[in-house]
Amino acid sequence: MSIFTQLEDLYKRKVLRQGRDRWNYQYAAGRWDNLADLNELSRFSVIVGYAQHLKPQGSILELGAGPGVLVQRFDKSKYGRYLVTDLSDVAIEAARAELADEKTFFEVADMNTYQPKEKFDVIIINEAIYYAPSVQAALDRFAPYLNEGGIFIVSINDDGGRNAKWHVEMDACSYQKIDQTTVSTNKNTFVISVLGA
Numbered sequence: 641m642s643i644f645t646q647l648e649d650l651y652k653r654k655v656l657r658q659g660r661d662r663w664n665y666q667y668a669a670g671r672w673d674n675l676a677d678l679n680e681l682s683r684f685s686v687i688v689g690y691a692q693h694l695k696p697q698g699s700i701l702e703l704g705a706g707p708g709v710l711v712q713r714f715d716k717s718k719y720g721r722y723l724v725t726d727l728s729d730v731a732i733e734a735a736r737a738e739l740a741d742e743k744t745f746f747e748v749a750d751m752n753t754y755q756p757k758e759k760f761d762v763i764i765i766n767e768a769i770y771y772a773p774s775v776q777a778a779l780d781r782f783a784p785y786l787n788e789g790g791i792f793i794v795s796i797n798d799d800g801g802r803n804a805k806w807h808v809e810m811d812a813c814s815y816q817k818i819d820q821t822t823v824s825t826n827k828n829t830f831v832i833s834v835l836g837a
């Protein structure tokens with residue numbers, strides 16, 4: 641690596657901290673440890689409930705999964721196969737070391753370029769759709785990777801207006817709205833949508 645590349649790398653990691661570098665830095669610093677807190681449980685529970693009820697023994701792809709908190713909330717006997725993906729290799733490597741087994745897999749993947757090698761019954765985007773260009777673009781990108789009758793489950797934080805664009809886009813997107821649940825905790829409100837292709 642040339643000195644220029646090293647300096648550029650250092651600048652990106654330490655000063656700009658963009659994209660993967662930024663997320664890696666935040667995960668390594670423990671900035672997202674609170675995802676495992678009790679006041680995050682209700683949104684995870686609603687997503688798990690939808691997936692297990694609508695697609696028992698289904699195959700699941702999760703995009704922007706971070707350190708894999710959601711997969712830990714599933715009853716392992718109730719999914720067929722679960723692929724946990726995220727942009728951050730720090731988050732994915734830590735999760736893989738702790739959670740990988742014969743039907744739970746981990747892959748570093750940028751949801752804006754990732755091309756899965758298989759199709760799934762459920763595709764979950766849990767508090768991560770903000771890193772796609774739009775709701776419609778994200779769902780269009782992954783619709784070809786849903787099995788016949790497959791579903792999307794998407795959680796969008798309702799934080800008093802900051803995410804208004806994403807809620808408007810969810811309402812306007814072309815996918816069939818199967819159901820929607822809003823969960824409120826003492827800290828946050830989340831709108832969880834189930835969509836068909």
Ligand SMILES: C[S@@+](CC[C@H](N)C(=O)[O-])C[C@H]1O[C@@H](n2cnc3c(N)ncnc32)[C@H](O)[C@@H]1O
Nearest residue numbers: 663675704705706727728750751766767768771
């Ligand atoms: C707010 S965290 C949510 C983590 C997890 N889904 C949860 O709710 O516990 C957002 C996650 O999106 C990931 N992310 C950001 N941009 C991404 C991209 N382009 N492709 C995939 N994941 C991305 C981050 O690394 C981070 O783990």
